[in-house]
Amino acid sequence: MLLWLCVAVLSAPFFYLEALKAGMAPRRWLIQGLLLGPLLWPLFQAERQLHRRAVQKNAASWDS
Numbered sequence: 001m002l003l004w005l006c007v008a009v010l011s012a013p014f015f016y017l018e019a020l021k022a023g024m025a026p027r028r029w030l031i032q033g034l035l036l037g038p039l040l041w042p043l044f045q046a047e048r049q050l051h052r053r054a055v056q057k058n059a060a061s062w063d064s
Helices: 002-022 026-063
Strands: none
Touching: 002 026
8 A cells, every 4th residue: 555655656746747748737647646656657648649639630720
């Protein structure tokens, strides 16, 4: 239990910084990182990919 708490506390800033770099909502990912720890990684990867596609689609619509 204590190990899981330490891992979750250490992974929360990681998700915060990664969300900040990707242009996503960092506070949301910080809280989820505190709650789920490294189990959040697959969800974060999927969400980041969806966010990236939406940004690219939106940028392409401005070019036309």
